[in-house]
Amino acid sequence: MCPKHPRAFPGRVWYARSMSHAPPNWVAEAARLPIAFAQVREDPRIDQHVVSRAGGGARVCMVASGGCTAAVLATMPGVARLHLVDASPAQLALARLKLRLLERHSVVDRLALLGHGEMRFDARREILTAELAALGYAADALGLPERVLAFGPDREGRYERCFQALNASLLNVRDELRAALALSAPDEQARRTAPDTALGQALDAALGSTLSLPNLVALFGEGATRNPVEPFSRHFARRVRHALATLPAANNPFLWQMLLDQYPAAGPADWLRLPAPAYPPEITWRQAMMADALRESPGAFDVVHLSNILDWLSPEEATATLDVAANALRPGGWVVIRQLNSTLDIPASGPMFAWDDTAELHARDRSFFYRALHIGRKR
Incomplete structure (x- = not known):
């Protein structure tokens, strides 16, 4: 069972308090972290929907990122293989660690080990060091051990530092914000945050102040901010208000994680409340750019999950990536893509796919960061 009391998901109030007096170099400090994305800000129910359409024995190639979506897919009986791809060795290590925690540890222990619940430093150090070693990793695979082991891996990504800084900037209205997020009435949620x-x-x-272009470039590089539709701070403000105006906030872990750096009393991210799979899929991995990994595996997969990596590419690079994705898929295979804030015309870049109308599915997307969702089937 998943613990229901809010103290099970205490957030990082300590960090928000210290950040209110932090030096202005938090961005430079965060930019040195090896993990860009400790927690996946994508609703895995969308990916489950796509994978279920692929039928039994599905072979999935996906961006590893923080491993949360991979962990959810690993619990699906219809998934036979998960192939994790990431250019970052730290992201691969984190994704593999989460899959191991899913198989070997209880819900309560997973929460505590990753930093969403209380655990003594020595206990977290002993368990995480042993689990990383079992995967062939040193204690510093995820970053500075004294920080990762003190606060949990889910707290030590660059994106997470962004949201910790955001939380610090919102300390003076934290009570009002918490009250708004405790609602399940979109009209009232929208009114309070207008x-x-x-x-x-x-x-x-x-x-x-937090999601300014200079900050994002320093943290993620210029490629991550390529061809924006609008300033990123405005994009996130608009998407937050969209979520508040259309979906209940009280049970939305993505809203709570972004704005309060904790999970709601309703429960944590999906994978953190799921039991270990009775028959886990084969797990393989590759440290590489996604296009290179796909090029190596013609016809090997039923689903290719590209996250929002096309946002980082030129139109020519996006077309080339979609071309190798199609080549890596069996006939009738599926590709799923998120689009954050880029002007790229993704369907036009992928004529080798028949693109779904995703409006209804996108409207149910709890993760709300993305202005568009693209699901295509290989022609």
């Missing part, structure tokens, strides 16, 4: 309210103005100011 741009003309004090809470809405505080939210816009915090997003503007």
